[in-house]
Amino acid sequence: MSTDxxxxxxxxxxxxxxxxxWYATAVTVKMMLMSIYVSQYRLRRKVVENPEDVRGxxxxxxxxxxxxxxxxxCHRNDMENIPPFLIVGLLYVLTGPTVYxxxxxxxxxxxxxxxHTVAYLLPLPQPSRALGFFVGWCTIVSMAINVLKTxxx
Amino acid sequence: MSTDxxxxxxxxxxxxxxxxxWYATAVTVKMMLMSIYVSQYRLRRKVVENPEDVRGxxxxxxxxxxxxxxxxxCHRNDMENIPPFLIVGLLYVLTGPTVYxxxxxxxxxxxxxxxHTVAYLLPLPQPSRALGFFVGWCTIVSMAINVLKTxxx
Amino acid sequence: MSTDxxxxxxxxxxxxxxxxxWYATAVTVKMMLMSIYVSQYRLRRKVVENPEDVRGxxxxxxxxxxxxxxxxxCHRNDMENIPPFLIVGLLYVLTGPTVYxxxxxxxxxxxxxxxHTVAYLLPLPQPSRALGFFVGWCTIVSMAINVLKTxxx
Numbered sequence: 001m002s003t004d005x006x007x008x009x010x011x012x013x014x015x016x017x018x019x020x021x022w023y024a025t026a027v028t029v030k031m032m033l034m035s036i037y038v039s040q041y042r043l044r045r046k047v048v049e050n051p052e053d054v055r056g057x058x059x060x061x062x063x064x065x066x067x068x069x070x071x072x073x074c075h076r077n078d079m080e081n082i083p084p085f086l087i088v089g090l091l092y093v094l095t096g097p098t099v100y101x102x103x104x105x106x107x108x109x110x111x112x113x114x115x116h117t118v119a120y121l122l123p124l125p126q127p128s129r130a131l132g133f134f135v136g137w138c139t140i141v142s143m144a145i146n147v148l149k150t151x152x153x
Numbered sequence: 154m155s156t157d158x159x160x161x162x163x164x165x166x167x168x169x170x171x172x173x174x175w176y177a178t179a180v181t182v183k184m185m186l187m188s189i190y191v192s193q194y195r196l197r198r199k200v201v202e203n204p205e206d207v208r209g210x211x212x213x214x215x216x217x218x219x220x221x222x223x224x225x226x227c228h229r230n231d232m233e234n235i236p237p238f239l240i241v242g243l244l245y246v247l248t249g250p251t252v253y254x255x256x257x258x259x260x261x262x263x264x265x266x267x268x269h270t271v272a273y274l275l276p277l278p279q280p281s282r283a284l285g286f287f288v289g290w291c292t293i294v295s296m297a298i299n300v301l302k303t304x305x306x
Numbered sequence: 307m308s309t310d311x312x313x314x315x316x317x318x319x320x321x322x323x324x325x326x327x328w329y330a331t332a333v334t335v336k337m338m339l340m341s342i343y344v345s346q347y348r349l350r351r352k353v354v355e356n357p358e359d360v361r362g363x364x365x366x367x368x369x370x371x372x373x374x375x376x377x378x379x380c381h382r383n384d385m386e387n388i389p390p391f392l393i394v395g396l397l398y399v400l401t402g403p404t405v406y407x408x409x410x411x412x413x414x415x416x417x418x419x420x421x422h423t424v425a426y427l428l429p430l431p432q433p434s435r436a437l438g439f440f441v442g443w444c445t446i447v448s449m450a451i452n453v454l455k456t457x458x459x
Contacts, residue, residue: 009316009317010162010163010247010316011162011247012247012248012303012304017247018304019304021244021247021300021303021304022300022301022304022305024240024244025241025244025297025300025301025304026301028237028240028241028293028297029294029297031233031237032233032234032237032290032293032294034233035233035234035286035290049226050223050226050273050276050282052276052277052278052279052282053279070356073355073356075233079232079233079236079385080337080338080340080341080381080385081338081341083236083240083385083389083392084334084337084338086236086240087330087334087389087392087396088331088334090240091327091330091331094316094317094318094323094327095318120356123356123358124358125358126358126359129356129358133341137338137341140334140338141335141338144331144334144335147327147328147331148328148331148332150318150327151318151324151325151327151328151331152328163315163316163400164315164400165400165401165456165457170400171457172457174397174400174453174456174457175453175454175457175458177393177397178394178397178450178453178454178457179454181390181393181394181446181450182447182450184386184390185386185387185390185443185446185447187386188386188387188439188443202379203376203379203426203429203435205429205430205431205432205435206432228386232385232386232389236389236393239389239393243393
């Protein structure tokens with residue numbers, strides 16, 4: 001592959017990059033919606049973490065709310081998994097994969113994370129959530145192996 | 154736009170990329186300074202999380218320190234918002250925006266995060282911090298919509 | 307440097323990028339292994355965070371397990387440091403550094419994070435872990451300064 005061909009890999013004219021940009025943005029926005037999910041519970045239930053946020057009863061304001069804690073755990077799980085996908089996925093695009101392979105990697109990852117969120121928040125009985133996590137995790141590691149092979153020393 | 158034009162988007166010769174690189178690095182360093190902010194309190198007040206870190210009184214070492222917890226919450230909020238900006242911002246650069254639009258997006262995001270940190274750590278009365286968070290959040294989502302439109306299926 | 311030269315910076319043909327891709331993927335996979343490290347303790351010791359995960363004794367399931375908490379703290383420290391490296395490192399590649407400089411930056415960062423993990427999990431006596439953290443932190447800040455200089459306004 002010539003340098004010119006490789007260079008154009010990071011362009012919306014490259015179908016693989018276009019797919020990456022779309023799925024990467026979709027899962028990032030999904031992760032950011034977790035902030036809103038947790039915030040609306042905090043506002044409605046007046047449960048806070050900071051003294052300056054208290055409205056109304058000061059003692060009840062610092063109680064533990066299970067829905068808020070669940071939302072925060074789901075958000076943290078996203079933060080553990082989505083940033084790795086964003087970078088490994090970008091490097092994977094630069095290895096020049098086929099559109100077919102890339103489509104499936106991105107689709108499976110995004111699907112697994114949306115499923116993970118639903119399974120976490122409803123919640124669905126286990127091992128639903130564990131499966132959602134594990135499929136996404138394996139997708140990243142599989143792309144990572146492709147990157148390591150392409151860039152091997 | 155020809156492929157060659159798009160390709161050169163990720164170069165310091167491209168004003169939009171140069172701005173992205175500058176603001177992305179500035180907010181990342183700001184986030185990393187949160188580690189130092191929390192660590193200096195830990196060192197000075199001898200408040201630790203790990204038994205191997207204890208110096209002096211073992212019981213007091215594991216007490217809850219409100220400044221440390223506040224610093225950690227501020228850091229976590231950065232981790233929830235700054236990595237999404239870093240990737241969505243990079244993809245936004247690749248959509249080929251005008252320098253004018255890009256400058257405002259990056260400037261508003263960086264400004265909102267610096268303001269959020271000040272509002273969190275002083276703290277300023279609410280809704281200062283909420284505003285800082287929300288403006289930054291909307292900036293990312295707005296850039297994300299641009300990316301999704303450019304890469305639409 | 308011509309635009310064409312700069313453009314080819316993000317290609318596996320560019321030795322500096324190849325090194326970045328390799329080390330960035332290696333530290334990301336390392337970070338992701340923290341999920342497995344924590345999960346295996348949760349499974350073996352039946353310590354959970356969510357009611358739907360309980361197998362066996364419901365009260366013991368929610369107890370605090372020091373190894374799990376340690377693994378989570380180590381994972382959080384990775385999340386505070388590795389995503390900044392991933393972006394700052396990528397921007398640093400685009401500044402066109404020498405292979406010699408880039409190799410040392412990436413090698414020292416990766417080494418410091420692997421050492422940090424070992425020092426955290428064993429644990430090694432302090433200041434081992436603090437040193438691992440601090441060396442990695444300085445590496446990122448040093449690369450960030452290079453990026454800010456290259457993109458200065």
